[in-house]
Amino acid sequence: MSNITSCIEPQNLVSSILKPVVILEFIFGVPGNVFALWILFFKSPWKACNVYLLCLVISDLLLLIGLPFQLDYLFRGEDWIFGESCCRLILYIISVNYSASVAFMSILAVDRFFRILHPHHRICRMSVRQAIMFASMVWIVVLLLRLPTALNLVLTSQKNSSKLTCHTFLSWTSPSVQMRIYNSVQLIEVLLAFALVVFCFVRVSFHVHGRQSKGVHRRVKRAVRLLLFFVIIFVLCFLPTVTSGIFLQVLSCSELLMVCFHASLALTYMNSALDSVIYCHVNAWFRDTLKGKTNSLGITKFKMSAKTNRKH
Secondary structure, X not given: OOEOOOOOOXXXXXXXXXXXXXXXXXXXXXXXXXXXXXXXXXXXXXXXXXXXXXXXXXXXXXXXXXXXXXXXXXXXXXXXXXXXXXXXXXXXXXXXXXXXXXXXXXXXXXXXXXXXXXXXXXXXXXOHHHHHHHHHHHHHHHHHHOHHHHHXXXXXXXXXXXXXXXXXXXXHHOOOHHHHHHHHHHHHXXXXXXHHHHHHHHHHHHHHHOOOOOOXXXXXXXXXXXXXXXXXHHHHHHHHHHHHHHHHHHOOOOHHHHHHHHHXXXXXXXXXXXXXXXXXXXXXXXXXXXXXXXXXXXXXXXXXXXXXXXXX
């Protein structure tokens, strides 16, 4: 372990930003993702898009497993007590969530694109087995792509202190040649995925607005909203982390850049809590179960999906 001399964290300010946000993300993320897992396994029929949704849920649960360790770290004044191996594992899990979320949101965006614009394409007829094989290959690529995070120096002693720092900013402020390549690949990965999602959103939106028919099917409108939500998640949760990290890597470290980087991490964690909106738009069983619960409480009078009603 070595002292941090290249970049001094504004610890109090960073903790004040991260602690309340991470707590809220954990409180809202766990119920939504556990509920989604239950729906996908025991309620909804197996089909390709639900396989991708399940992968997104698993990715979010991985992140949520790591958040209590991050909270303990923050409440101790950024002092890591769980050892280097655990530090590497938690940061690896968090980075895997990042790549897996980017990958499967992009896949879901492409799935919506083909189902709306090219409903007879063979992609729309993928079997569950084919979807599982494809998703498995994506997981293998993601796990290998994020492996440098677990191999990089992540645990260091703070200058003039016995506290141990476990944080991803080390890979940006003091990167080796390998980590510079890794960080560049990460930026390209996110930008390409973002461009793909924006393309799908624009094409489907033009398709909807260009139709001559008076009405547009509710499923199509829901697809447009879903794609718009993907764009928002990329802008809010994924792009800030890599862009602020690149600034840290290129420019000299400053307190402002460190605050921006840690704030972007808080936004990245937020994707696990926001993904429930995705489940509502893609999975009718998830959507109708929530409607049924609020209807039974007398809060709402939502109409159930015809798709799920046929199963009763």
